[in-house]
Amino acid sequence: MAEDFGQRLPYLLRRVNAALSQRLDEDLREFKFTQSQLSALAILHIVHPDGLSGARLSARSGVTPQSMSAAIVGLAERGFVERSPHPTHGRVLECRITDAGADVLELVQRATRDSNRYDAGLSAAQQGQLRALLTEMMCALGLYLPSGEPHEPPHDGFS
Known part of the structure; x- marks a missing residue:
C-alpha cells in the first residue's frame, strides 16, 4: 500500500x-x-x-x-x-x-x-514536545543549533 x-x-x-x-x-x-x-x-x-x-x-x-x-x-x-x-x-x-x-x-x-x-494552536506541552523532536531532527541532520551544542557545520577557519 x-x-x-x-x-x-x-x-x-x-x-x-x-x-x-x-x-x-x-x-x-x-x-x-x-x-x-x-x-x-x-x-x-x-x-x-x-x-x-x-x-x-x-x-x-x-x-x-x-x-x-x-x-x-x-x-x-x-x-x-x-x-x-x-x-x-x-x-x-x-x-x-x-x-x-x-x-x-x-x-x-x-x-x-x-x-x-x-503556536498554531498547540498547548505549551505540545510546543515543548515539538521543539524536542525538531531539535533531535536538527542534530541528526547535522544542522547548527544556536544553543552552541556540538551540532555545528564544519569550521571554516574564521570566526
Whole structure:
C-alpha cells in the first residue's frame, strides 16, 4: 500500500514552514526586516557578541552567502551592525551588533514572541514536545543549533 503523500514528513514540514515563514515576514515588514537580518542580529547578540564573518552567519542561519551579504549590508546601512577586518584574516570582515541593533532586536523579538500567531494552536506541552523532536531532527541532520551544542557545520577557519 502506497504511503499517503499528505502524511509524509517533508510535505508536512514544508507546509508548516511556509505558513509560519509567511506570518513572520508579515510581522517583520513593520520593522523593514528580513528573516535573514533577524537571524543575523539574533546570532550576533545572543550567541556571538564578539562577532562573526558573513560566511559563518550564512552557515548558521541556513541561508546562502549572497542572501546573508545583502542582509548584512542592509543592517550596516541602518547602523545595526558594524563590520571590521578580522584580526588575522585581513580580507575577512567580521560583523558585530551595535547597541542600536540590540535595541531593535529586542523590539522585533518582543513583537514576534508575544504573538500567538506562531503556536498554531498547540498547548505549551505540545510546543515543548515539538521543539524536542525538531531539535533531535536538527542534530541528526547535522544542522547548527544556536544553543552552541556540538551540532555545528564544519569550521571554516574564521570566526
